[in-house]
């Protein structure tokens with residue numbers, strides 16, 4: 518059996534961290550795009566779409582992410598479709614992220630004062646013009662802190678994908694623990710790396726929020 | 736043919752009928768004060784005229800064109816009738832100048848230079864030429880309301896609807912806004928204003944409409960209505976607001 522030094526462990530963990538980072542970025546970007554689509558379906562004028570999106574959000578917020586990962590991984594397998602862990606992980610996390618972001622952003626759009634809708638309507642603007650020039654610019658500003666804040670949840674959410682066999686940071690931790698029998702050292706390092714990823718994000722969210730409260734203008 | 740013709744207008748919220756058949760004709764250049772107790776339906780009436788509420792019965796026609804609920808008709812209507820709100824409702828992410836320019840550019844597709852020239856002219860008209868680059872939260876309430884008036888005027892409406900536009904202002908700021916409205920009236924703008932400023936109504940308006948429980952209860956020239964109210968409801972309303 519090979520002897521692992523602390524440096525070896527760290528090198529392996531950092532290598533695996535890049536997959537955590539990539540999966541986080543993919544989930545956040547993909548989830549953001551899908552979330553935007555969901556948002557417009559949810560707040561749009563088509564009658565049928567809002568309840569559909571509402572149900573979607575309820576389902577993804579009302580079930581554990583782990584179950585969603587299992588369903589994406591094993592569920593599609595039942596239909597004879599062979600899903601590699603990375604694909605199942607990315608799909609499940611994108612769908613999950615989209616549900617949360619759509620809901621966060623809907624709150625931000627609804628937080629824009631009703632008078633803004635009325636004033637812009639009374640000036641003859643159409644729904645899309647109101648959205649584009651009056652409502653969304655104001656909603657966007659409110660949305661930034663909670664959106665950055667939620668990115669922390671996405672990073673931590675990627676840890677669950679280790680269970681379906683995607684080799685990101687947590688999975689690497691498990692593998693290394695089995696090889697070294699030093700769970701405390703290995704998972705301690707794993708936790709430290711997660712913290713190093715998440716702490717700047719949550720700090721940024723807090724900073725943005727404070728900045729917004731200090732001068733809630735422009 | 737009146738500029739604004741309201742016939743048998745009805746409006747309900749669920750079971751609650753708020754407007755129970757309103758008939759008003761507003762001629763071009765008229766300045767009308769709408770008075771009445773809280774809940775009598777004054778705001779609802781103005782909101783119906785501007786298409787912010789869908790109506791349940793009767794009709795509203797502005798300059799011969801009847802109000803309909805589709806977006807093209809609403810847009811056409813709103814270009815003819817501007818509205819000023821109690822809470823100003825300026826766009827907080829835009830400067831005073833941009834507030835006045837936005838709808839010109841977006842709705843009328845006016846070029847930037849032309850929209851800016853119009854915005855400067857309108858801000859000058861309400862006495863705020865030097866506030867072009869100020870954001871709403873850098874302006875007093877009275878100044879914000881004057882920007883809102885400039886914003887509506889820039890669309891060159893045929894009439895303006897004003898819903899208690901001085902009620903959210905500190906008393907010392909009411910005068911500057913009323914001064915602007917007085918100027919508009921003098922220039923012949925058609926105005927339909929809900930107001931609690933009885934002295935102003937007496938001074939400036941050509942007609943007073945007293946609303947009570949969703950109906951036009953009494954109407955007439957201000958000197959008659961204020962000096963000689965016919966119905967007990969108006970007598971008690973005036974007695975109370977004078978007190």
Ligand SMILES: Nc1ncnc2c1ncn2[C@@H]1O[C@H](COP(=O)(O)OP(=O)(O)OP(=O)(O)O)[C@@H](O)[C@H]1O
Pocket residue numbers: 748753771772773774775776777778779780
């Ligand atoms: N969106 C709404 N939903 C349900 N009821 C409403 C709504 N808006 C107004 N009402 C009701 O309609 C009635 C008339 O309201 P409106 O705002 O027109 O009165 P108003 O004469 O403007 O009163 P105020 O002087 O207090 O502004 C009130 O009883 C009010 O509760």
Ligand SMILES: [Mg+2]
Pocket residue numbers: 777778779898899
């Ligand atoms: Mg009112």
